[in-house]
Amino acid sequence: MTSQIPVVVAGALGRMGTEVVTAVVNSGDCELVGAIDNTPGKEGFDVGVEMGLKDLGVAVTADFEGCLCAVSQSARNSDQRAVLVDFTHPSVVFEHTRTAIAYGIHPVIGTTGLNSDQLSDLTEFSTKASMGGAVIPNFSVGMVLLQQAAAAAARFYNNAELIELHHNCKADAPSGTCIKTAELMEDLGKSFNQAEVDEYESLSGSRGGLRESGLRLHSLRLPGLVAHQEVIFGALGETYTLRHDTIDRSAYMAGVLLTVRKVGSLKQLVYGLERLI
Missing domain, CATH: 3.30.360.10 (Dihydrodipicolinate Reductase; domain 2)
Structure with a gap:
């Protein structure tokens, strides 16, 4: 049996993030291992409870790099590399993507706002690291x-x-x-x-x-x-x-899960869902 894919969701309490958390929890082959969100007053609370679901045993954290570091360490004992699904803000998406690659975590980026120079930089960085990732402007x-x-x-x-x-x-x-x-x-x-x-x-x-x-x-x-x-x-x-x-934003979830499942086989960053289907 292949172990479940560890997934970290950044922007976990946002409009798209809550949909992703629900999709991951219900997927059967993915495991939610991190929930990153900077909503004031939510840090330390269980992400499932905050969403009105059951207790998922995953606390909300605002520490992006700390969460990725911890997940990266724990994923070393798994036959599946962890995946970051990011729906945050254009001002931080470049650093989030680069940090995920540096920690050996496959980035799946739904946040838009990366320019062509940033995409080129990230593609080169991911290729040197042999770390697959995906920037998907639209998961539909x-x-x-x-x-x-x-x-x-x-x-x-x-x-x-x-x-x-x-x-x-x-x-x-x-x-x-x-x-x-x-x-x-x-x-x-x-x-x-x-x-x-x-x-x-x-x-x-x-x-x-x-x-x-x-x-x-x-x-x-x-x-x-x-x-x-x-x-x-x-x-x-x-x-x-x-x-x-x-x-409804649930329309994107089939594409999100497809990307999460395929990104581990990639050796560099790809741009667009059409590259995966």
Whole structure:
């Protein structure tokens, strides 16, 4: 029998973190061994009790590096290396990923906000350490399918804009998922949205964020939303719209668990769920 995969969840009491904790506990082949969260007044309390579940025997801690160090030491006696699932904040995600690799813990990063230079640095660092990891802007299989469809459609349309809509507690804009979609469309090496008029904005930012390829990305933040994305292509006499709606965060859990199960076989950092399915 193969032992369970030890999993640490960072951001354990957040919207995504609580979903991940529940999924890990109910998975059958994963074991929750750490719960990191800096919510005031929660340190030392059992994460399961704080979530309204049963006592899970895992106390909440705000000490990120201390938790990883302890898990790394205990995992040496297991035939499974530990995995960190991180849903925290863009300001700390780079250091979290690098620290996990340094401690021999496979990072599975759902936090967005890493830039291209940081991704390159982490990929090089993970390759030198022969430590697999995954940066996944979106864990939804449906979103992966949308991104592949958008990349295919980009071959036939020269005009396209992207719109992403999220809850108003999301810190970064545009979303990592939207950026990833644009990158896949840009793999063709073509330019989009050739100017037809001398455009100007009477209100700065009205036309969204402009990428070097000519693609424009628009971000909406409103309470009541979860995560949504549209890619709209236009041509003479027609438009073609791709849209994905996340109704509940539980939609991401199949992708999270798939990544947790596969990341141990990787030897470097990969970017995007499509690399694993």
